[in-house]
Amino acid sequence: MNRQLLLRRLNVCTYRLNNKYIPIDKPLAKIAELTAILPALGLFFLWHYFESFGISYFLYFNITDAIAVLYENLMLVVFIGVVLSPGLIALLLPDFLKKHKGLTKLSIVIIGIMIITGIGVFIDLYKFATIIKLIFLAIAAISGYIYFFESRNLGFWMLLALTFIYMYAIATQEAKYMMREKPKFNIVLKQHSEKPILKSNDTDKYFIFKTSNYYFIKDDNLNLIYAYSISTDEMTSFTPEK
Structure with missing residues (x-):
């Protein structure tokens, strides 16, 4: 060339x-x-x-x-x-x-x-x-x-x-x-104040997620997930689905 x-x-x-840019379609x-x-x-x-x-x-x-x-x-x-x-x-x-x-x-x-x-x-x-x-x-x-x-x-x-x-x-x-x-730190809820739901020195538990209503904690030793309600006294645990 x-x-x-x-x-x-x-x-x-x-x-x-x-050249001026002209859209192919009108904005929707x-x-x-x-x-x-x-x-x-x-x-x-x-x-x-x-x-x-x-x-x-x-x-x-x-x-x-x-x-x-x-x-x-x-x-x-x-x-x-x-x-x-x-x-x-x-x-x-x-x-x-x-x-x-x-x-x-x-x-x-x-x-x-x-x-x-x-x-x-x-x-x-x-x-x-x-x-x-x-x-x-x-x-x-x-x-x-x-x-x-x-x-x-x-x-x-x-x-x-x-x-x-x-x-x-x-x-x-x-x-x-x-x-x-496996992040872990001290988490104490008012309704569970006698025992933290997670401690920084826990060997088996770790933090998963916090939503507006729940903390989710995983226990590897027991293969359980704990769901702690922030607004009520409810705590549920279950084996995670495979």
């Missing part, structure tokens, strides 16, 4: 990227869907996390737990968004100051790269295998391209499916971490 032809093609690409209202979807993401995380320990979470279901765990896992995403926001503002401001008041395709591409980079940093914190990270990033990039340049509906549902897969993956990682590290 001669130099002039290469330069001509580069000029064409630059021209296309500098997603507020109603997200209102139902966001708690469902948290519920999906809790369901799989508890299933990893052989606990049927739906016996202890509370919608506030689903929302709380969702926000807990999204706080780092919010932090990364705040870190990236100065660069995004600097990138978007010139476009909005122009008369056409719209984004160029180049701006969309750069924004996409920044978002994918942020996702990569976020995923890396959970120590997934390299192949898993690459698959997540590739699907996220393809979904983002489809959302911006092909079909917003299809791109939205692809990103949503990826989010559910991601919640499944981090629930698996966190459950494995708890089983491996």
Whole structure:
């Protein structure tokens, strides 16, 4: 390929990227869907996390737990968004100051790269295998391209499916971490004050999870899981399902 032809093609690409970005589809209202979807993401995380320990979470279901765990896992995403926001503002401001008041395709591409980079940093914190990270990033990039340049509906549902897969993956990682590290510390409930439900020097018991209404403690020696109610005097124990 001669130099002039290469330069001509580069000029064409630059021209296309500098064109105004026009969405393929008109934006659709997603507020109603997200209102139902966001708690469902948290519920999906809790369901799989508890299933990893052989606990049927739906016996202890509370919608506030689903929302709380969702926000807990999204706080780092919010932090990364705040870190990236100065660069995004600097990138978007010139476009909005122009008369056409719209984004160029180049701006969309750069924004996409920044978002994918942020996702990569976020995923890396959970120590997934390299192949898993690459698959997540590739699907996220393809979904983002489809959302911006092909079909917003299809791109939205692809990103949503990826989010559910991601919640499944981090629930698996966190459950494995708890089983491996077996965290323990002093937990005393008012109605069980004569005996802590967990002590930092326990050799057989360890902490699993705390919901809005229950503490879950695992006893490896007896192969029992204890569910202590925070609001009542009730304590139940059962053998985890295999």
